[in-house]
Amino acid sequence: MRRILLLAPLLLLTAGCAPAQSSEGEATDAAREVARKAGERLHSQRPRTAEEVGRSASGIDGVEVLRMTGTSTHDGDGVDVIVRTSGSAYNSRFDVEQVTVLRCFAVRVSPKAEWGEDPRDVDCPDGPALIFAPAPEPPKLPYEALRAKLPRVPVGGRVDEAEVRRTLAALDLDPAIRTEVKADGGRVGVLLSVKGNGFDAQDCLLARVVPGDTEVWVPTRIQRMPGEGGCSISNALDPQPPPH
Numbered sequence: 001m002r003r004i005l006l007l008a009p010l011l012l013l014t015a016g017c018a019p020a021q022s023s024e025g026e027a028t029d030a031a032r033e034v035a036r037k038a039g040e041r042l043h044s045q046r047p048r049t050a051e052e053v054g055r056s057a058s059g060i061d062g063v064e065v066l067r068m069t070g071t072s073t074h075d076g077d078g079v080d081v082i083v084r085t086s087g088s089a090y091n092s093r094f095d096v097e098q099v100t101v102l103r104c105f106a107v108r109v110s111p112k113a114e115w116g117e118d119p120r121d122v123d124c125p126d127g128p129a130l131i132f133a134p135a136p137e138p139p140k141l142p143y144e145a146l147r148a149k150l151p152r153v154p155v156g157g158r159v160d161e162a163e164v165r166r167t168l169a170a171l172d173l174d175p176a177i178r179t180e181v182k183a184d185g186g187r188v189g190v191l192l193s194v195k196g197n198g199f200d201a202q203d204c205l206l207a208r209v210v211p212g213d214t215e216v217w218v219p220t221r222i223q224r225m226p227g228e229g230g231c232s233i234s235n236a237l238d239p240q241p242p243p244h
Helices: 002-015 023-042 050-058 143-149 161-170 233-237
Strands: 064-069 079-089 099-109 120-122 177-184 187-194 204-210 213-217
Touching: 023 050, 023 079, 023 099, 050 064, 050 079, 143 161, 143 204, 143 213, 161 177, 161 187, 177 233, 187 233, 204 233
Parallel strands: none
Antiparallel strands: 064 079, 079 099, 099 120, 177 187, 187 204, 204 213
């Protein structure tokens, strides 16, 4: 019993003297955390090409994209992005000044990847960081031009669908803008839209020409979300009430 009591303080002393992590190790952990958070920001169920993923990753502060494998997030194992990040740490027991390191990690971007998945440590490939061209801007929908050009029909008059179609043709719209015109019950509805990604709010413009009134409007963001029906010709003819 006496021998056990004598050993107890020694065990406590040994446990309290575990070797401290070096500043380089702490700095590497900090660089890994930057890569892990980048993976969280890139995580999404939305299908994206490797170029889209790389462009998004290169826009994250403190992240350089050095190499990519895979073609899209939803093909095979998704897209692997090798990123270079930096981390800093200072431990007065070992260093006279702060230690900063550059480290590389592989971040997997795929719907199969877990949220907060730890990036893999990899060797940094040779060569400079990749540069991605800016994403093409979607064409601007011609709100003012449509509002100015659509016909105004007096009360008691008749709306001419062909005239509305000629008005749209004269606007010389970007080919990426989809147009739809429909007449119903003495009204003519107009839809101008740009293809969405199926996840975010879609860009669209609605118009309705009726005797005594011509309206042009953009549905609310909630109505323009996928599945809400805001960007539809039926919403142009019979506008949805605003969300509460």
